[in-house]
Amino acid sequence: MNVAFTAEELKFQQDVREFLENEFPRDIRAKVDNRIRLDKDDYIRWQKILYRKGWVAPNWPVEYGGTGWTAVQKYIFAEEMARVGAPEPVAFGMKMVAPVIYTYGSEEQKKRFLPDILESNVWWCQGYSEPNAGSDLASLKTTAVRQGDHYIVNGTKTWNTLGQYADWIFCLVRTDNTVKKQEGISFLLIDMKTPGIKVSPIYLLDGQPEVNEIHFDNVRVPVENRIGEENQGWTYAKVLLTHERTNIAGVPRSKIRLEKLRKLAANTPDGEGGSLLDDPVFARKLAETEIQVLALEYAELRTLAAVSVGNAPGPESSILKVVGTEATQYLDELYMEVAAWHSLPFVPEQFESGFDGEPVGSAGAAATALHYFNNRKQSIYGGSNEIQRNIICKAVLGL
Amino acid sequence: MDFSYSDEQQMLQDSVQKFVHRHYSFDMRRDILASDKGFSTEYWQLFAELGWLTVPFKAEDDGFGGLAVDLMVLMEEFGKAMVVEPFVPTTVLGGGLISELGSAQQRSEWLPQIMAGSLQLACATAEPDSRYNLASVGSSAVLQGDNWIVNGHKILVLNGPDADQLLVSVRTSGAVRDADGISVLMIDANSPGIHRKNYTNMDGHRAAEVKFANVGVPNDRVLGAIGKALPALEQVTDRAIVAVCAEAVGALDSLLNKTVEYSKTRKQFGTAIGTFQALQHRMADMFIECQLARSIVMMAAMRLDSDVPATDKMRAVSAAKSRVGKAIRKVGQEAVQMHGGIGITDELDVGHLFKRVTAIETLFGNSDHHTARFARLA
Numbered sequence: 001m002n003v004a005f006t007a008e009e010l011k012f013q014q015d016v017r018e019f020l021e022n023e024f025p026r027d028i029r030a031k032v033d034n035r036i037r038l039d040k041d042d043y044i045r046w047q048k049i050l051y052r053k054g055w056v057a058p059n060w061p062v063e064y065g066g067t068g069w070t071a072v073q074k075y076i077f078a079e080e081m082a083r084v085g086a087p088e089p090v091a092f093g094m095k096m097v098a099p100v101i102y103t104y105g106s107e108e109q110k111k112r113f114l115p116d117i118l119e120s121n122v123w124w125c126q127g128y129s130e131p132n133a134g135s136d137l138a139s140l141k142t143t144a145v146r147q148g149d150h151y152i153v154n155g156t157k158t159w160n161t162l163g164q165y166a167d168w169i170f171c172l173v174r175t176d177n178t179v180k181k182q183e184g185i186s187f188l189l190i191d192m193k194t195p196g197i198k199v200s201p202i203y204l205l206d207g208q209p210e211v212n213e214i215h216f217d218n219v220r221v222p223v224e225n226r227i228g229e230e231n232q233g234w235t236y237a238k239v240l241l242t243h244e245r246t247n248i249a250g251v252p253r254s255k256i257r258l259e260k261l262r263k264l265a266a267n268t269p270d271g272e273g274g275s276l277l278d279d280p281v282f283a284r285k286l287a288e289t290e291i292q293v294l295a296l297e298y299a300e301l302r303t304l305a306a307v308s309v310g311n312a313p314g315p316e317s318s319i320l321k322v323v324g325t326e327a328t329q330y331l332d333e334l335y336m337e338v339a340a341w342h343s344l345p346f347v348p349e350q351f352e353s354g355f356d357g358e359p360v361g362s363a364g365a366a367a368t369a370l371h372y373f374n375n376r377k378q379s380i381y382g383g384s385n386e387i388q389r390n391i392i393c394k395a396v397l398g399l
Numbered sequence: 400m401d402f403s404y405s406d407e408q409q410m411l412q413d414s415v416q417k418f419v420h421r422h423y424s425f426d427m428r429r430d431i432l433a434s435d436k437g438f439s440t441e442y443w444q445l446f447a448e449l450g451w452l453t454v455p456f457k458a459e460d461d462g463f464g465g466l467a468v469d470l471m472v473l474m475e476e477f478g479k480a481m482v483v484e485p486f487v488p489t490t491v492l493g494g495g496l497i498s499e500l501g502s503a504q505q506r507s508e509w510l511p512q513i514m515a516g517s518l519q520l521a522c523a524t525a526e527p528d529s530r531y532n533l534a535s536v537g538s539s540a541v542l543q544g545d546n547w548i549v550n551g552h553k554i555l556v557l558n559g560p561d562a563d564q565l566l567v568s569v570r571t572s573g574a575v576r577d578a579d580g581i582s583v584l585m586i587d588a589n590s591p592g593i594h595r596k597n598y599t600n601m602d603g604h605r606a607a608e609v610k611f612a613n614v615g616v617p618n619d620r621v622l623g624a625i626g627k628a629l630p631a632l633e634q635v636t637d638r639a640i641v642a643v644c645a646e647a648v649g650a651l652d653s654l655l656n657k658t659v660e661y662s663k664t665r666k667q668f669g670t671a672i673g674t675f676q677a678l679q680h681r682m683a684d685m686f687i688e689c690q691l692a693r694s695i696v697m698m699a700a701m702r703l704d705s706d707v708p709a710t711d712k713m714r715a716v717s718a719a720k721s722r723v724g725k726a727i728r729k730v731g732q733e734a735v736q737m738h739g740g741i742g743i744t745d746e747l748d749v750g751h752l753f754k755r756v757t758a759i760e761t762l763f764g765n766s767d768h769h770t771a772r773f774a775r776l777a
Contacts, residue, residue: 001408001468003400003701072400262777287774291695291718298694305402319687389683390676397659397682399673 003301005072012073016080023049024086031353032085035367037208039353040123040165047089047120056089057098057118064102064110065118071304075252082252090162093117093124096240097170100187104228104236113189125163127171127190127214128237131156135387137172138181138234142216144173144188146223146230151175151188153196153219159381163199163212166192176231187233189225196220205373207348241383248317248382249324251297257331258290261338268338276338289330296323315395318388325378325385332372339365346370402697407463408472414449415473419480425748428481436561437605438484446484447516455490455638460498460510467638467703471645471696478649481748481755483603485521488558489513491642493520495635496566496583500623509564509585521562521588523553523609524632531764533568533632535576538611540569540584547571547584547621549592549614559607560597562588567611571626583628585620586611602758603751634709637716640763641703644696644723647759650752651692651726654734655685657749661738678737685730692726695719714776717769724766727756 005013028042050056058074060066069077081088089095098117101109116122133140142155153173160169169190176184190197196219201209228236265276265286276282303317336343342365350359351367360366379385393399404412422442431439446452454469456462463469470491477486494513497506512518529535538551549569556565565586573580586593592614595607623631659682662673672678699719703712731753735742738749745751760766 001402001404001697001701002705003698004705005400283774284770287770287777288721290777291722291770291773292691294698294718295691295695295722298698299690301400302402302694302697305400316690319690323687323691386680389680392683392686393679396686397679399659399662399679399682 005076009072009076013076013080016077017083019053019055020080020084020086023053024084025049028087029085032087035351035364035371036353036355037351038087040162042353043087043090044120044123046087050089051119056120057094059095060098060118061102064098064114071307075301075304079252079255082256085256089120090123092126092161092166092170093120093122096126097124097189100170100227100236100240103239104187108224109189109227122167123162123165125160125166125169125212125214127157127160127169129157129159131158131213135384137237138185140172140174140185142171142173143177144175144186144221146175147220149223150220151186151223151226153188153190153216153221155216157214157216158202158211160199160212160214161210163214164201164209168192169214172233172237175233179231182234184231185233185237186230187227187236188221189227190216190219190221191225194219194221205376206370207346208370208374210374249296249300249320250328251293251300251324254293254324254327254331255297257335258286258293261331261334262286264335264338282337285334289327289334292323292330293327296320296327299323315391318383318391318396321382322379322385322388328378329372329375332368332375336368336372339368342366343369343372404472408469411451411454411463411469412472412476415451415476418445418449419476419482423480423482425751428483428751431483432603437599437603438561443484444516446486447514451486452490452516453514455494456498456510456514460506462510462514465498467641467700468697470638470642471700474642474645475649478646478651478755479653481650481751485519485558485561485604487639487642488522488562489518489520491639492522492557492635493562493564493566495638496522496622496631497585499631499635500583500628505585505622519558519561519563521556521558521565521607522635523556523559523565523567524636525555526552527554531768532576533636534578534581534629536568536570536581537575538567538569540571540582540616542571542618545618546615547618549584549586549611549616551611553609553611555600556607556609557604559588559595559609560605564588565593565609566622568628568632573626578629580626581629581632582625583622583632584616585622586614586616590614590616600758602755604758630709633713636763637713638703640716640720641696641699643759643762644692644699644719647723647727647756648689648693648696650756650759651689651730654730654749654752654756655682655689657752658682658685658734658737665739672737681733681737685733688726688729692723695722710776714773717764717773717776720764721766721769721773724760724769727760731756 028046031038047056055067057065058067058069058077062068094117098114101113128137130140130142142157144151144153157171169192171188171190172185173188174184175186196217198215200213202211202213203209268276270276270279300320342361345360345366347360347366348370349355451473453463454473455465457465490513497509524533526537538553540547540549565588567584567586569582569584570580571582592612594610597607600606662678663671665672696719699715702715734749735753741747742749
């Protein structure tokens with residue numbers, strides 16, 4: 001039993017560090033450091049750099065463009081990315097629809113869609129959730145009625161993250177109303193330029209339209225855009241939901257955020273002549289959070305080690321989602337507490353690209369509340385933390 | 400990165416599992432606790448024959464190897480069955496101090512006796528006002544001719560009632576709480592001037608309050624350099640912390656499993672209580688606590704076995720003790736709560752597991768103490 005990196009792994013770590021130091025664009029890094037919101041172009045530019053290096057899709061099978069890395073290499077990569085604040089590739093194409101396409105798609109679909117995802121030529125968004133189907137996803141009501149070589153799609157999808165940028169959307173739609181709800185669902189890929197699609201922004205608590213509602217009004221989708229068999233979509237979707245568990249806990253990012261928080265607290269006056277780090281109440285919270293993240297890190301390493309010897313990440317990894325998102329959210333709270341008065345001004349526009357007005361408050365302090373509000377999403381999305389507890393009860397505890 | 404056990408560790412685990420399965424039912428444990436000594440000398444001999452008493456010791460001392468991970472494997476299984484034999488006091492604490500501080504002659508004299516099962520030890524460090532600070536030593540030893548004259552008062556001496564020898568931290572110079580000036584003496588437990596008040600702790604384990612009044616100790620019974628024992632005391636205590644944390648991990652697993660099983664059979668309002676989501680999610684949270692506790696104890700054990708700086712090891716141990724303490728409160732209390740009335744009776748093993756882990760939470764410093772130590776060492 002040991003967690004030391006091998007010589008090869010250390011060499012790999014060095015390579016990743018050098019690559020990120022040289023290739024992660026300075027202007028994007030500056031934005032991240034100053035908490036400026038990244039725009040579409042930033043993501044695409046960075047993803048194309050990763051693509052050219054061959055590192056954009058570590059989890060894909062090698063034959064489709066994956067890296068063939070071990071679990072440890074993936075972990076090292078995630079750690080180094082977090083260290084410089086490099087954003088992970090946007091998940092919807094890379095981590096969500098691509099595995100479904102390469103696992104269940106036809107050869108033609110693989111050729112048609114995978115290269116553009118890998119190269120970041122096409123921006124995807126998800127079309128799972130509906131206004132009345134959240135955690136109970138299978139109760140979705142968007143319909144697709146077969147008409148010759150097309151499906152006619154009607155309904156509303158919601159929580160489409162960054163859907164305003166999307167070229168394509170992958171959707172779960174109801175193709176049979178007469179059977180058990182899970183058995184009448186199909187998986188469709190839909191071109192966002194198709195007539196009848198309307199995207200409406202939803203503003204979140206941080207003042208940003210990060211998500212959207214997408215309306216489908218008699219949208220014609222070629223049958224060839226269906227993945228796999230009709231009415232088998234739920235099976236494919238479930239695989240997608242459990243497929244990608246690497247880095248689900250966000251440990252590397254939380255570790256870096258803790259390091260920065262400690263420095264920040266050391267430089268923040270406590271109003272009594274010392275620094276916030278001298279405040280025993282704050283110091284204790286910081287220590288407890290560090291300890292929690294340490295426990296989480298080893299829980300994740302144990303999962304990775306199990307995966308690397310061929311065991312699938314079991315339902316046990318639901319704990320990574322629960323504990324990881326709660327840790328992230330708690331860190332948001334601590335950042336906001338450090339900012340104190342400076343967290344109150346609500347000025348989302350000053351964290352937009354290209355803002356050239358006079359900013360309120362000091363370096364990013366006013367962004368802390370925006371992050372706090374925004375990240376409440378983490379315990380809700382990806383199967384809410386209550387759903388994760390249901391999974392633990394059913395699949396691990398046998399309840 | 401490798402979280403698997405070696406073949407030797409696997410065999411060790413198998414052998415402890417077999418033993419507790421055959422010889423350590425809840426009723427058998429009850430009988431042992433009710434006996435005179437509160438542990439089984441017969442089992443102690445069996446532990447020696449099975450080689451378990453060699454686990455904490457280095458290969459050069461003819462031990463199993465002395466890895467913290469080995470200790471973790473053994474203690475986790477002890478924890479599941481609530482083994483009460485004084486393994487930690489005699490081998491990890493007492494043996495650990497002899498191993499760390501003792502001269503070649505002292506090691507070769509005492510360690511074989513420990514591993515053979517013929518010597519019982521106890522470590523006397525805590526004092527009435529010391530709380531968890533190992534440097535807070537008011538008990539004194541003054542050299543007179545060839546003898547040290549010891550005076551003082553030690554509390555919560557685990558295995559104190561049955562120890563043949565006491566390993567006692569004493570102040571040989573400096574003021575109370577000075578890091579320097581602390582020595583360890585190995586004192587015959589039956590020496591004139593020693594008064595032992597024996598008692599039983601909340602978990603059934605035996606302990607003693609020990610008072611020393613002008614106890615004469617020969618100079619060759621000093622372990623290590625005079626006045627320089629604190630680092631070894633801390634290091635040995637840290638290993639004991641990993642041992643009891645691993646024990647707690649095993650006990651918490653038992654508590655979770657018993658609670659889940661009970662919830663599947665106990666019916667209220669015509670249905671198994673395990674079907675109620677109000678209880679299900681709490682059991683999921685217990686599972687999460689168990690997994691985090693297990694993970695952080697593995698971290699601490701691996702760090703003790705690595706070559707990271709001493710401060711990193713201390714931080715790792717404190718992180719584990721702090722986090723395991725929290726898991727103990729949560730899982731222990733929830734297990735009792737979900738068992739309902741039967742959970743608060745003396746009849747059921749759940750309550751006894753609860754008591755043992757609650758004792759572990761306090762042993763060698765509670766969560767608050769170790770959170771503060773973790774923060775201080777940053």
